[in-house]
Amino acid sequence: MDSLMLEAVVAEVEDRLSGARFEKIYQPESDTLIAKLWTGRETLRLLVSASPRFPRLHLTEQKFANPSAPPRFCQLLRARLKRLVSVRRIPGERIVEFQCSGPEKEFYRLIVELMGRHANLLLVDAQGIIVDLWQRREASVGGRTLLPGQPYQLPPPRPLQPLESWDGKLPQDAARTEAVAHHLSRTLTPISRLSARDLAEGGREGHNLQELVRDLAEALRGKAFEPVVGVLDGERVVSPFVPRFLALESRQRFDSPSQAAEAYYRQLVEEEGDLGEQQFLRRLVARHQKRVKGRLAKIREQEKELDKADQYRLKGELLLANMHLVRRGMEQVEVENYYDDPPSRVVIELDPGRAPHENADDYFRRYKKMCRGREHVERRLHETQQEMDWIDGVAFSLSQTRESEDLVDIRSELEDAGLVPSAGRMEKSFAKNRRPRPQSALTPGGFRVYWGKNSRTNDYVSRELASGGDFWFHACQVPGSHVLLKVTRKGEEVSEDDLLYAAAVAAAHSRAAQSGKVEVMVARAEDVRKPKGARPGLVTVAAYRTVMVEPLVPNSES
The missing domain is CATH 1.10.287 (Helix Hairpins)
Incomplete structure (x- = not known):
C-alpha cells in the first residue's frame, strides 16, 4: 500500500473512528485482523492485513467468518483495547499508529507496519515497551529487535521531503519523463508511483512541476479525495485522486479511499490467488x-x-x-x-x-x-x-476458493492429513463446528441442486444431505464438486432436462469446466458410498450412467 493511498485512508479512519469503542476484534485469517468499532452512530469494520504480498489497512464492508476461538495475539488485543483515541501515520513511513485506551484508561499504541514481507502488528504500552506482536523478529529489519519486553524502535529515518516543502529541484540526469517520475517517487512523501508519473507527465506538458506538487499537497491536506481504481499500461492501479494528465482505462470512482482500496485489493486477491494463506x-x-x-x-x-x-x-x-x-x-x-x-x-x-x-x-x-x-x-x-x-x-x-472461511476448511483438512502444522484452536474449532454451506440453485423443473466447494462440503452433500431417491453427479475422472439433485417427495418423477441441468452444473464446477463437452456421472444417491477410512471427498459409486453436457454456471447461486 503506497504512502499516498495510506495517507488518504488514515485521514478517513481518523475522521470516522476517533473516539470509537472497540466492540469486537477477531482474526478470520492467519494474517488478517478485523476490528469492529462503535462510533455512537454506527458500527464500522477496520481491516488490517499483514499479508506479505498485499499488506493493507482500510475500512471494509466485506463480511468475514468470525472464528469461535481467537489466537493468542487477538485475545490480547481484546483484553487490552477498549477505545480508539486517535490515528496517525508516521511521516515518511508506511507505518500507522493507533492510540488507544484500555479498560482502566491505560494508554496503548497499536502499531501497524505495512512494509511488504516485513509487515507486522505490535501492541506497545505507555512506556514504549512492546507488550506483544504478530511476528517476532531478532535484529532483522534495519537491525531492529522486535520482541515482547523490548523497547519499540522505528526503522531508521529515510531522507524524504514532504510534498508541501519540495524545493522543485531535479537532478541533471532527470531529463526524461520517466526519470522525473522516478526521482519524485524516491524523494517525496506521501506519494505513489501513479501520482509521480502523473506529475511528471504534467511537467512534460509544460506545467510548473513545483506548483503541481503543491496542488497535490493542498488536495491531500484539504481531504479533497476523488478515489479511483483503473488500469494504466495493463496494470490495475488505485489512487485517492483522479490523475490529471494520465488517462486510466476501466476507471471506477468511489465515495471514499477505503471503498477504493477494498475494491482494488479484493480484485487483486481473486486474480493473484492470495486469499490469506492461499498462495502458501x-x-x-x-x-x-x-x-x-x-x-x-x-x-x-x-x-x-x-x-x-x-x-x-x-x-x-x-x-x-x-x-x-x-x-x-x-x-x-x-x-x-x-x-x-x-x-x-x-x-x-x-x-x-x-x-x-x-x-x-x-x-x-x-x-x-x-x-x-x-x-x-x-x-x-x-x-x-x-x-x-x-x-x-x-x-x-484451492483454485476455486474465494471466501476466507473456505480456506480455513482446506487448511484444517491439510492439518488433519499432517501436511501443515496446526494453526491452533481457532481454525480447528471454527472448521469443525461450522455447518457446511453448499451452494445451490433451482433446475428448470423446480428441483433444488446442491454442490460442494471443497472436500468438507462435498462430504456433507454426499453423506448427510443426500437421501433415498436423490440423484448424484460428478465429472468423470477429474476433480470437481459433488452435485446433488434433491427429490422432495419419494417416487417423484424427475425429467431428463432436470438431470442434464444438474449434470451441467457438475461439469461447470470441475477441472474440465473449460472443455466444450464434459462427461458426467449420474447415479442414485443410495449407490454412492464413502469407504471406511477414506479421505474427505472420496466416495465409491456402485452403479451409474454417463452423459455428455456443456458446462453451465447457474444464474442464481446461494
Whole structure:
C-alpha cells in the first residue's frame, strides 16, 4: 500500500473512528485482523492485513467468518483495547499508529507496519515497551529487535521531503519523463508511483512541476479525495485522486479511499490467488502432488516387475523337467518350452555355484516372494491412487476458493492429513463446528441442486444431505464438486432436462469446466458410498450412467 493511498485512508479512519469503542476484534485469517468499532452512530469494520504480498489497512464492508476461538495475539488485543483515541501515520513511513485506551484508561499504541514481507502488528504500552506482536523478529529489519519486553524502535529515518516543502529541484540526469517520475517517487512523501508519473507527465506538458506538487499537497491536506481504481499500461492501479494528465482505462470512482482500496485489493486477491494463506497452501499442495505422483510411478514400476512372477515359476518347472541337461558349474541352459504352441526354445540363467535342483528351488522362491508382494503392492497402489485423487481435489478446491472461511476448511483438512502444522484452536474449532454451506440453485423443473466447494462440503452433500431417491453427479475422472439433485417427495418423477441441468452444473464446477463437452456421472444417491477410512471427498459409486453436457454456471447461486 503506497504512502499516498495510506495517507488518504488514515485521514478517513481518523475522521470516522476517533473516539470509537472497540466492540469486537477477531482474526478470520492467519494474517488478517478485523476490528469492529462503535462510533455512537454506527458500527464500522477496520481491516488490517499483514499479508506479505498485499499488506493493507482500510475500512471494509466485506463480511468475514468470525472464528469461535481467537489466537493468542487477538485475545490480547481484546483484553487490552477498549477505545480508539486517535490515528496517525508516521511521516515518511508506511507505518500507522493507533492510540488507544484500555479498560482502566491505560494508554496503548497499536502499531501497524505495512512494509511488504516485513509487515507486522505490535501492541506497545505507555512506556514504549512492546507488550506483544504478530511476528517476532531478532535484529532483522534495519537491525531492529522486535520482541515482547523490548523497547519499540522505528526503522531508521529515510531522507524524504514532504510534498508541501519540495524545493522543485531535479537532478541533471532527470531529463526524461520517466526519470522525473522516478526521482519524485524516491524523494517525496506521501506519494505513489501513479501520482509521480502523473506529475511528471504534467511537467512534460509544460506545467510548473513545483506548483503541481503543491496542488497535490493542498488536495491531500484539504481531504479533497476523488478515489479511483483503473488500469494504466495493463496494470490495475488505485489512487485517492483522479490523475490529471494520465488517462486510466476501466476507471471506477468511489465515495471514499477505503471503498477504493477494498475494491482494488479484493480484485487483486481473486486474480493473484492470495486469499490469506492461499498462495502458501497452493505451493504446499503442488509439492505434495509431485511427491505422490513420483511414489505412484515407482509403485507402478514395481507392479510391472510383479508380472515377471509367472516367468520365474515357468523357469523353475522347465528346470525340473530338464534336470538331465543341467550340471553344476553351468551359467545357463537352453531348454524346450513345451507350454508354447508350437514349442519354443528358452534360455534359463543359472547360478554355477548351485546344484541343478537348487537353481530350480531359487526360481520357485522368487515366484512365491513376488506373489506375496503382489498383495502389498496392490494395496499401496490403491492407497496412493486414493491419495492422488484426494490431493488433486484439494488443489482444485484451492483454485476455486474465494471466501476466507473456505480456506480455513482446506487448511484444517491439510492439518488433519499432517501436511501443515496446526494453526491452533481457532481454525480447528471454527472448521469443525461450522455447518457446511453448499451452494445451490433451482433446475428448470423446480428441483433444488446442491454442490460442494471443497472436500468438507462435498462430504456433507454426499453423506448427510443426500437421501433415498436423490440423484448424484460428478465429472468423470477429474476433480470437481459433488452435485446433488434433491427429490422432495419419494417416487417423484424427475425429467431428463432436470438431470442434464444438474449434470451441467457438475461439469461447470470441475477441472474440465473449460472443455466444450464434459462427461458426467449420474447415479442414485443410495449407490454412492464413502469407504471406511477414506479421505474427505472420496466416495465409491456402485452403479451409474454417463452423459455428455456443456458446462453451465447457474444464474442464481446461494
